[in-house]
Amino acid sequence: MNVAMSSMRDSPWYDRWDPSDAWSVWEPSAADRWDFMKVAHLHRRAGFAAPWDAVEQDANRSHTDVIGSLLSPARTEATQQTFEADKNTGQILATGGNSRQLAAWWLLRMVHAPEAALERLTLFWHGHFATSADKVAETNLMWRQYLSLRKLACGPFRDLVQEISRDPAMLIYLDARDSRKAKPNENFAREVLELFCLGTGNYTEQDIRELARAFTGGGIRHGKFFENKYQFDEGEKSFLNYRGPANREQAIDAIVDHAACAQFIVWKLVRQYVADDVPRDHPLIRHLAQTYRDSHMTTSVLLNKIWSSRLFFTDECRGARVQGPVEWCVGLLRTLRISFPMEGLAEELRLLGQLPLYPPSVKGWDGGLQWIDVRTAILRSNLAHRLVREGRMAEGSPVPSWARKDWGGVVRELAQLLCAQAIPEPILDSLTKLAEQTNEDDQRRLAILLGSMATLPEFQVC
Amino acid sequence: MNSYSRRKFIATSGAATALSMSGVLPQVLSQTAAKLSETKDMRRGERVLVVLQLSGGNDSLNTLIPYGDDGYYQNRFTLAVGREQVLKLGDYCGLHPELRPLLASVENRRTAFVQGVGYPNPNRSHFESLDLWHTAHQMQAKPLRGWLGAAADRLPESGFTPLLQIGNEPIPVSLLGERVIPATLDAPESFQRSVDKIATASELRRLDASVPRDSKLLSRLQRTNETADQISARLRAAALSAPRSTVWPTTNLAQKFKQVADLIAADLPTRIYHLTFGGFDTHSNQEPAHGTLLSEWANAVAAFLRDLDEQGQAERVLLLTFSEFGRRLRENASRGTDHGAAGVVQLSGPEFPMPLLGKYPSLTDLDEGDLKYTMDYRELYASVLENWLSVDSAEILGGRFTPPNLWINSK
Numbered sequence: 001m002n003v004a005m006s007s008m009r010d011s012p013w014y015d016r017w018d019p020s021d022a023w024s025v026w027e028p029s030a031a032d033r034w035d036f037m038k039v040a041h042l043h044r045r046a047g048f049a050a051p052w053d054a055v056e057q058d059a060n061r062s063h064t065d066v067i068g069s070l071l072s073p074a075r076t077e078a079t080q081q082t083f084e085a086d087k088n089t090g091q092i093l094a095t096g097g098n099s100r101q102l103a104a105w106w107l108l109r110m111v112h113a114p115e116a117a118l119e120r121l122t123l124f125w126h127g128h129f130a131t132s133a134d135k136v137a138e139t140n141l142m143w144r145q146y147l148s149l150r151k152l153a154c155g156p157f158r159d160l161v162q163e164i165s166r167d168p169a170m171l172i173y174l175d176a177r178d179s180r181k182a183k184p185n186e187n188f189a190r191e192v193l194e195l196f197c198l199g200t201g202n203y204t205e206q207d208i209r210e211l212a213r214a215f216t217g218g219g220i221r222h223g224k225f226f227e228n229k230y231q232f233d234e235g236e237k238s239f240l241n242y243r244g245p246a247n248r249e250q251a252i253d254a255i256v257d258h259a260a261c262a263q264f265i266v267w268k269l270v271r272q273y274v275a276d277d278v279p280r281d282h283p284l285i286r287h288l289a290q291t292y293r294d295s296h297m298t299t300s301v302l303l304n305k306i307w308s309s310r311l312f313f314t315d316e317c318r319g320a321r322v323q324g325p326v327e328w329c330v331g332l333l334r335t336l337r338i339s340f341p342m343e344g345l346a347e348e349l350r351l352l353g354q355l356p357l358y359p360p361s362v363k364g365w366d367g368g369l370q371w372i373d374v375r376t377a378i379l380r381s382n383l384a385h386r387l388v389r390e391g392r393m394a395e396g397s398p399v400p401s402w403a404r405k406d407w408g409g410v411v412r413e414l415a416q417l418l419c420a421q422a423i424p425e426p427i428l429d430s431l432t433k434l435a436e437q438t439n440e441d442d443q444r445r446l447a448i449l450l451g452s453m454a455t456l457p458e459f460q461v462c
Numbered sequence: 463m464n465s466y467s468r469r470k471f472i473a474t475s476g477a478a479t480a481l482s483m484s485g486v487l488p489q490v491l492s493q494t495a496a497k498l499s500e501t502k503d504m505r506r507g508e509r510v511l512v513v514l515q516l517s518g519g520n521d522s523l524n525t526l527i528p529y530g531d532d533g534y535y536q537n538r539f540t541l542a543v544g545r546e547q548v549l550k551l552g553d554y555c556g557l558h559p560e561l562r563p564l565l566a567s568v569e570n571r572r573t574a575f576v577q578g579v580g581y582p583n584p585n586r587s588h589f590e591s592l593d594l595w596h597t598a599h600q601m602q603a604k605p606l607r608g609w610l611g612a613a614a615d616r617l618p619e620s621g622f623t624p625l626l627q628i629g630n631e632p633i634p635v636s637l638l639g640e641r642v643i644p645a646t647l648d649a650p651e652s653f654q655r656s657v658d659k660i661a662t663a664s665e666l667r668r669l670d671a672s673v674p675r676d677s678k679l680l681s682r683l684q685r686t687n688e689t690a691d692q693i694s695a696r697l698r699a700a701a702l703s704a705p706r707s708t709v710w711p712t713t714n715l716a717q718k719f720k721q722v723a724d725l726i727a728a729d730l731p732t733r734i735y736h737l738t739f740g741g742f743d744t745h746s747n748q749e750p751a752h753g754t755l756l757s758e759w760a761n762a763v764a765a766f767l768r769d770l771d772e773q774g775q776a777e778r779v780l781l782l783t784f785s786e787f788g789r790r791l792r793e794n795a796s797r798g799t800d801h802g803a804a805g806v807v808q809l810s811g812p813e814f815p816m817p818l819l820g821k822y823p824s825l826t827d828l829d830e831g832d833l834k835y836t837m838d839y840r841e842l843y844a845s846v847l848e849n850w851l852s853v854d855s856a857e858i859l860g861g862r863f864t865p866p867n868l869w870i871n872s873k
Contacts (some may be wrong), residue, residue: 276679319677351630351648360632372683373633374623374645374690378655385656421680424673427666434662451657452666457675457683 013316014278019287022311026063034063038313040417044462045273045321046070046307047116049331049418052399067307070117071154071300079114086113094143099133102143103357104342107349110330111342121299122150123326123356124272129164129196130364131173133357141169141223142357154300157265157292158256161196165252166225171218174362178219181233184212191362192255199267199280202260203240210239214251262297263289269299273306275320276368284311319421319461322371325352327462328380332387332450335417337394340387348383352376372460380460385451393443405442407435411449419458427456508620509850512722512735512781513610515634516759518743519588520785521752521799522806523833525561526575526822530554533825537792541748541799551575551817560757563764567810572767572776574814576868578823579842580804580835584787588743588801591786596636598840598859609843609858610734611639616853620731623689627736628718637736645689647721653697655690667691696728708769715739716762723769726779733851742785746796759783767810776811780850783808784839790831803832807842812869819868841866 028034039058043050047070050058058066075083086109093102110119126149133142145167152160164170165188171177176188189212193203217232218225227248237246242254255261266289267280278284288302295301311317323331326349333340349355353376354365372380399417401409411431415423423431435449453459524541528534529548543558549565550556555577557564567573581599585591593601598609607615614624614637625637625644637644647653657663671688675681706727710720715737722735739759744752763781770776788805804823823833844865847855856862 320679322679322683353630353632366632369679369682370632372686373643374686374693375630375647377683377686377690378653378694381655381657421677424675427669427673430662430666430669434660434666437662438660448657448660448663451655452663455655455657455663455667455687456670457680457687460683461679 012277013320014275014282014284017284017311019283022284023288023291023305023309025308026310026313028063032313035059037416038063039066041313041318041420042067042070042307043116044327044331044418044420045312046303047120048110048327049335049462050116051335051337052413052417055417064308067304070307071115071121071303072118073114075114082112083114090143094140097139099136099139099142099357100346101343102139102146103133103355104346106146106356107326107330107345108342110326111333116334118150118153120327121153121303122146124269125149125153125160126356127359127364127367128268129160129167129170130359130362131167131169132359132361136169136172138169138223141172145169146357154303155298157261157297157299158253161192161252161256162249164196165192165215165248166218168220168223168225171220171225176215176218178231179212179216180231181213181216184209184216184233186212188212188215192252195363197255197264198258198260199264202258202264207239210237211251211255213237214239214246215248218248256297262292265297266292266302269302269306271321271367273303274312274317276322277320319458321462322368322460323462324365324367324371325349325354325376325380326356328460329383329387331418332384333391335414336388336398336446336450337396338387338391339394340391345387348379348386352379352383377455377460381451381454384454384459385447388450389444389447393446398446402442407445407449408432410446411435411453414450414453415458418453419456420462421458423453423456423458508731508733508778509852510726510733510735510779511610511846511850512737512779513636514759514763514781514783515592515736515738516742516755516783516785517588517592517738517740518785519591519787519789519801520742520805521744521748522785522788522804523791523799524748524752525558525756526555526577526806526818527558528555528822528825531825533791537825539793540797541793555818555822558753558756560753561760563757563760567764567767568817571814571817572812573763573808573810574817574819574868576807576809576837576842577818577820578804578833578836579784579807579820579839580787580833581838581840582835584803584829584832584835586787586801586803588786593635595784595786595839596634598843600858600860605638605640606635607638607640608634608636609847610636610736611642611644612858613847613851613853614642614644614734615639616858617733617851620733622692622731624731624733625736626725626730626732626734627738628721629738631738634736634738637734643686643689645686645693647693654694658694693730696730697724699728706769706772708765708772710765710769711758711761713758713762715758716765719762719766720769723766723773726770726775727773744789744798745794745800746798748793748798763808763810780811780846781809782842782846788833791825791828791833792831803829804835805833807839809868813871814869820866837866838863842868 036055036059039055090105093105113119131145136142148163148167152163174188174191176185179185186208190208193208194200213233214237217228219228220226234245240254240258263285267285270278270285291305292302306312346355359365397403399410399413401413411428431449431452434452435445438445438448524543527543527548529545530553535542547559548556549559549562564573585594596608610625617624623645624642627633627637627646630648633644633646675684710716718737725732741755770779784807785805787802789799789802793799821836823836827834840859840863843859844855844863845868847853847858848865
């Protein structure tokens with residue numbers, strides 16, 4: 001082995017990829033088919049883990065159709081009706097309920113919604129533009145922010161930031177209402193630069209102070225955004241590459257046009273959809289940032305490129321992310337078609353560290369390895385056990401071998417649906433033995449099996 | 463040399479003398495010696511540090527009250543505690559009446575308060591001041607690490623996680639290390655996997671720990687799992703150990719302390735525990751909220767110290783309670799207090815020469831309305847690192863800070 005090869009082997013996986021090669025379109029071939037495993041991976045990543053028959057069905061469709069319809073699946077009359085009824089329930093909770101209930105409702109929608117990828121993307125934007133109901137007491141405002149994020153999730157990033165800069169829940173959360181000419185509030189300006197658009201290192205404290213002046217005069221009246229022109233600072237501002245009398249909208253435009261913006265957002269999307277560990281200024285990110293800019297930062301275009309790419313379907317990419325608590329248990333419930341009381345699940349998710357609508361800070365959820373420590377490792381296993389044991393399973397078989405009571409088959413089929421990386425053979429055998437030797441009814445047996453599978457590292461990554 | 467190591471010294475030198483006198487140690491004697499060296503407090507050697515964080519900025523002026531200073535009464539026009547209610551420690555300051563549960567321990571010289579602890583150029587942001595306390599002013603270090611994580615990196619390897627947070631908060635920056643993996647535990651029932659009650663599941667756990675994984679991520683998760691298994695097993699063993707008689711309050715904080723006490727009783731090799739107790743950001747209507755917090759704190763600590771005494775472990779546990787800053791001397795218009803600077807640190811465990819350590823800051827010579835520090839918190843850290851955990855502090859603190867002798871027989 002020569003020196004060059006050995007240093008290649010020691011370098012991180014992402015350094016071994018040529019960016020244009022990595023993001024080129026993947027084409028199926030005889031040696032590398034569009035198969036069950038790829039579909040299962042796509043669902044786990046783009047949306048949530050899917051049940052057996054849904055994966056099988058998509059394996060028989062063309063891969064371009066499957067990927068292309070992820071963010072906008074065709075609605076049938078039945079799914080349209082479910083959607084409307086479901087939205088109505090959300091509306092009722094938003095005006096007459098509390099944010100904990102609304103979070104439980106959102107989880108229910110994630111489990112049942114046909115638009116899994118869109119809910120997943122909305123959850124991503126919620127973590128990005130993090131706002132917590134712990135501080136925003138009005139559930140209705142959290143609800144309206146959710147609707148805005150969902151409506152604008154796939155479109156140009158600029159529209160999202162423009163909307164969020166006038167979003168009442170966000171302005172309350174960052175103490176940014178009633179920012180006055182005489183005393184501009186810098187909090188919102190800081191977070192727009194640091195957390196929402198550019199990332200650290202791309203702006204100065206002086207940029208923050210100048211930008212804050214462009215955001216003066218904004219406030220909330222009767223739950224709606226309101227501009228008080230007497231409190232707006234009309235003077236010249238100078239931040240980033242901008243010089244001029246910018247108002248709120250013009251300031252946001254200037255920030256989104258900054259070269260660092262596309263790269264920062266692409267980096268965060270790659271962490272969410274590809275791998276936890278690609279550095280922010282890596283060629284893989286820079287290459288994709290150009291694609292993003294070329295499409296006016298239209299997120300659906302970027303995601304389709306990621307999901308269609310060669311890199312996305314490689315073994316290196318599989319299992320390169322630690323699953324967040326929400327995707328983890330929503331995927332489990334979807335795959336096994338289990339109904340479980342969602343307020344109970346919301347409490348479990350709080351303990352696991354990811355209760356929607358309650359991010360820990362404006363930084364959102366850090367994710368990655370931080371999701372799993374000794375406490376949450378044990379909690380995850382216990383939750384998997386509890387969801388199956390106490391939930392209601394739909395009629396029929398969750399996986400084909402279930403009907404034949406072939407536990408070895410059940411173990412392997414579940415692993416295909418839920419685990420991105422292969423569980424070593426001896427462990428699969430041990431799991432089979434465990435299920436066979438358990439003297440319980442089938443559902444409890446399955447609960448013990450899932451609780452045991454959930455102790456394995458393969459069960460935590462995707 | 464403290465009393466523990468003195469006894470250990472006598473025991474070992476005694477056995478050595480017997481050996482040299484007879485040449486061959488009679489079996490009975492050697493058994494006695496073995497038994498001797500295995501008495502409770504000798505077998506359980508290593509010192510433990512428990513750090514309690516009062517989040518939000520505890521009002522030190524209403525914790526350790528300068529009742530002998532008119533300045534206090536002039537600035538705390540609604541929030542001042544009356545002279546007659548203060549639990550006096552000398553003729554200048556004393557404890558808030560809700561801290562009465564700590565009095566016994568203060569009188570036994572097992573609890574002391576360090577006055578005026580802070581740092582230059584005080585930062586009044588919760589987030590940033592906590593970062594300073596957590597990293598010992600080393601925010602620029604790459605990778606980011608905390609003072610406790612860095613200390614644990616330098617402790618002798620025990621094959622077991624040296625750092626544990628009790629609670630369900632995210633891991634605090636103070637516990638991040640370069641080598642060690644900090645762990646978090648909360649309710650006792652969550653210490654055990656439901657499936658671990660099944661005999662065949664233990665075979666699975668053994669297999670999972672022993673089958674090597676290719677991916678770095680999977681191996682890392684495998685190590686976390688292994689730690690979980692170890693802790694779980696230790697705790698189950700501990701549940702079988704002799705019950706103790708301490709009556710614990712039912713508050714969250716007391717239950718966290720109880721878990722630390724249980725883990726210490728279980729002989730866990732963990733050296734550093736971290737607990738968080740929040741709610742101290744008392745900008746408006748500070749009373750009775752602050753008094754309630756102090757009461758919960760004092761009752762929990764008192765029960766913890768009683769339990770350690772009963773276990774015979776009190777000598778090897780140091781408790782350090784801090785907050786990211788104190789609060790402004792002058793109360794605000796909402797019967798509350800705003801973010802301040804220097805505060806008070808509480809210590810329990812070893813024997814202290816006096817209940818008040820350091821110097822109370824002046825109430826007239828102020829820094830933008832806040833108390834000026836009289837002891838840099840990094841000097842306090844230096845004492846804890848050098849004299850309690852026996853690790854070198856210079857690298858961790860980014861410089862040499864002279865450790866004050868806070869407790870008797872510091873070295």
